Amino acid sequence: PELCLRLEGGPAAAAHSPLAERNGFLRVLLRGCDTQLCMSSLTSLGPFLEDEIIPEVIPMEIEVVDAKITMKDDSPQVYPTSPGPVPITLAVDHVVVRRKDDGVFYLTEEKPVSVPEGQKAPAESVLAAPAARGLQLKQVPELQRELQTMKLALAEANMDKAHLLQEIRKYNPLFQL
Numbered sequence: 001p002e003l004c005l006r007l008e009g010g011p012a013a014a015a016h017s018p019l020a021e022r023n024g025f026l027r028v029l030l031r032g033c034d035t036q037l038c039m040s041s042l043t044s045l046g047p048f049l050e051d052e053i054i055p056e057v058i059p060m061e062i063e064v065v066d067a068k069i070t071m072k073d074d075s076p077q078v079y080p081t082s083p084g085p086v087p088i089t090l091a092v093d094h095v096v097v098r099r100k101d102d103g104v105f106y107l108t109e110e111k112p113v114s115v116p117e118g119q120k121a122p123a124e125s126v127l128a129a130p131a132a133r134g135l136q137l138k139q140v141p142e143l144q145r146e147l148q149t150m151k152l153a154l155a156e157a158n159m160d161k162a163h164l165l166q167e168i169r170k171y172n173p174l175f176q177l
Contacts, residue, residue, distance in 0.1 A: 002029070002030070002031040002032055003028075003029070003030055003031075003033075004027075004028070004029040004031075005026070005027070005028055006026070006027040006028075007024055007025070007026050007027075008020070008024060008025045008027070009021075009024040009025075013025040016059055016061075017059045017100065017101050018101065019057060019059055019101040020059045020101075023056050023057065023058050023059070024058055024059075025058070025059050025060065025061075026058055026059075026060035026061075027060065027061050027062075027063075028060070028061070028062045028063065029063045029065070030062075030063070030064045030065070030067060031064075031065045031066060031067075032065070032066050032067070033064075033066075033067040033068070033069070034067070034068045035068075035069055035070070036069075036070045036071075036072060036087075037069060037070070037071050037072070038071075038072055038073075038074040039071055039072065039073045039074060039075065040074050040075065042071070057099070057101065057102075057103040058099070059098075059099055059100060059101055060098070060099045061096060061097070061098050061099075062096070062097040062098075063094075063095075063096045063097075063110075064092045064094070064095050064096075064097075065092075065093075065094050066092070066093065066094075067090075067091070067092040068089060068090070068091050068092070069089070069090045069092075070087050070088070070089045070090075071087060071088045071089075071090070072085075072087045073085040073087075078170065079170050079173070081173040082166075082169060082170050082173060083166075083169055083173070085166055086162045086163070086165075086166055088159065093109075094109065094110045095107065095108070095109055095110070096108050096109075096110050109148075165177065
């Protein structure tokens with residue numbers, strides 16, 4: 001895993017935003033991270049994030065590339081016969097979180113979808129006529145975005161299914177699908 005941190009301040013930071021010149025600009029890059037977190041460690045961070053003083057906004061950019069984070073619920077089981085909660089895995093190809101001068105965090109997916117060379121169809125079968133070629137080439141990015149959206153929806157549906165099965169097994173540990 002690779003973690004890079006860069007904090008800029010002064011006139012050089014003004015290239016990022018007007019507020020960065022005064023408050024600084026933080027850039028974080030996390031690449032190739034494969035880690036496991038316990039939910040109790042995440043929930044115990046709350047008191048450290050609370051403060052009586054409203055903090056100054058620091059513009060920042062956090063970039064996460066090829067990361068896989070697995071979250072496990074390590075709380076005590078309510079029902080001793082329950083198989084326990086299913087870990088949640090979050091796989092990130094390339095996401096950028098930006099905090100601008102207004103203090104709002106903006107989440108964007110930056111990585112373009114690429115098709116491996118072995119999975120590409122021959123040009124003759126895809127493009128029948130030269131007139132259709134321009135139309136189909138324009139549709140490729142749109143279709144790739146739609147594919148990514150469908151992949152995310154499928155992953156969310158699978159997580160919902162696992163959660164529902166977990167809830168059912170709390171009340172009926174012998175339940176089989």
